[in-house]
Amino acid sequence: MTQIIALAGSLRSQSYNKTLVKIAAKGAEEQGANVVYVDLADYPIPLFSEDLEAEGTPAAVNDLKSLFAQSQGMLIASPEYNGSISGVLKNVLDWLSRPSQGVGIGSAFDGKVAGIMAASPGGLGGLRGLGHVRDILNNLGTIVSPKQVTVPAAYGAFDDDGGLVDAELEQRVKALGAQVASMASRLNNK
Template sequence: MSDINVLTLVGSLRAASVNRQLAELAAESAPDGVTVTVYDGLGDLPHYNEDLDTEDAPAPVVALRAAAAQADAALVVTPEYNGSIPGVLKNAIDWLSRPYGNGALKDKPLAVIGSALGQYGGVWAHDETRKSFGIAGPRVVESLKLSVPSTTFDGKHPRENSEVSAAVRDVVGKLAAEVG
């Protein structure tokens, strides 16, 4: 593997969220030749509105689409809000799915991981995220999964958990191997 760029989208806007920490861990522990970039602009996106989706699309939309276009793969790290996808992430999916059939992540490999309260670690949100992105155009790698209950970390950064660290590194490495 060499020169593989993985764009990471985080479904939580909270600076100290466990999911942001998992994204940081992915960036820190990426295999040689793989660069993981955590995208920080999801909170700046306007709600998807086809009337705004023109040649003069808002700057945050242009920036997201450009980052996605430059990526070879995408890693989505998300919590579960009320049993589903956080609104900010669903909004990003909607922007990235356009133009219909030719979005910036079309046919690129994508994996979904994350953490949430409860014993299943956000599995519902992860499944819904995979489904939505699958419709939006990326090639969702269904076998790459990691759903961790946030209680696993006991207030510590995920990098302090060797099993989680190894699992995140494994997901990133396998995702990079999917780049064709």
């Protein structure tokens, strides 16, 4: 079965991006994928340092990397910080891009499929950061869907059930999840 990781680059409990990526995850599940939702707050990952790495990759990194290695695709909702990717997300991508116990250097990202999205209180919805997320994932060998979704004015965009007030926008988020699941499944069956 095709497995997709869904995560947000935020540690915040009430994160808009966590809510957003769960909507995309539903779209992937409706397409038949097994989605593993990852809350980065559950993974105590230190700031990357080659000195730390030389002492041994942290267990939380190895756990997360194994999950990625077993998956064919990923859904990533990235907060925009100062026009770019959040430090939390960049730190995780950096750790996971490194070789570690039993899991090779390219195993987390190379040849996988990704769907990217962002939610922000601002008017652009985190659009400026997504270009950077796309570049980083491409650099790691991941095929990033040309579709991407942003949710501006996020403070009023979500309803109490974790959906989007704008039904058409919610459909686009789910369609992105479904597309990633479908592309990942085709790669998986090759």
